Amino acid sequence: MTETPATPAHPWPHVFEPGDPGTPVLLLLHGTGGSEHDLLPLAPRLSPGAGILSPRGPVSENGMNRWFRRLREGVFDTADVVARAGELAGFLGWAREAYGLGDRPVAAVGFSNGANIALATALLHPGELDRVVAFSGMYPLDAHPVDTDLAGTRVALFNGAEDPMAPQDSVERLTAVLQSHGADVERATHPGGHGITADDVTAAALWIGRAGVVR
Template identity: 55%
Template sequence: MTTPQLTDWPHLYREGDSGRPLLLMLHGTGSHEEDIAALAAQLDPAAAVLAPRGRVQENGMLRWFARRAEGVFDVDDVILRAGELAGFIAEAREHYDVGNREIIAVGFSNGANIALATAMLHPEALNRVVAFSGMYPFGERSTEVSLSGSRFIVLNGRSDPMAPLSSVTTLMSELERQGADVEQVLREGGHGIDRADLEAAVDWLGRR
């Protein structure tokens, strides 16, 4: 499969204030780039925003990678799409003259999963992640890339049927094993982003 060029990949870009990070906003299944971009203003209204569109479709819904069933990912496709996203980030950094500005991925659900996969496989492209309602993206596989210098915040509901706590526990273990600086926020409830999640993410971003 040929890696798509930036001009062929639907996305939006908004310039932020000088010195502020760039938030890479990654939508969940069935959503799109405009929806998730609106979340950026609640996290850092002065940040630049880059929001690409998931390139996989499932029953007409946009996604970032294929899955075999609910919660069962096509891991080969996860790896492929993570590589594509890493290439997109590198091309966007040059195209939009981002320079050395810090890029922080903010993903929800399927968007969190592709952010995690990309950062765990390609830390040279992405090493800061805010993962809302994400889970471990590699099934039974492990990765061996050093994540020393990478930072993650993982925010989940304890009773989320779409991102089971067992998979979140695996995610935390793997991130720590690979040397990442990782913070976990667990709340009562299920899939979604609530006010406590947002407050924790804003606090984490302020300490970046």
């Protein structure tokens, strides 16, 4: 595993591993309070041999790493979400050039806050990110307009039916917005709350193998 610290080329600390030829690159996006190392153990379970690109969220909330600011629990600073989604799209564009990824498929895998920034980026910048596995994610853009064409975008949503941090009405809205703009959406709901279950991982691995690497 190659860990790349902050450099003048890009200020986000991140981990990059090229993986095996012919595999996708998994863009791993941690949850609140996590780091670029949190989701690394998940990668081989989702796509053995895949490349790994795992950055650290650039926002600090009381010392916890996040991807964007929030006003309070469950209430996002939408303007910051939009700005940070642009930054993540820029990071991905930078990584494609810096690491010679070319048109190699990239699938974002995010948990909680990481899922939300992945979803926001896919909604606003589908040219940079059009494959998302979102664990415990929700609709991240509130009233901000979405006018992108998401035909060709594929999203897999894994949520808990009793998750107070990602309520089902927000997941329903997310699904409706994605589909109304042409995205292909698959959903799986487990009976628990906020988290990633073993069944979620198994289903996500099948989804990546089926949809995440095919353009």
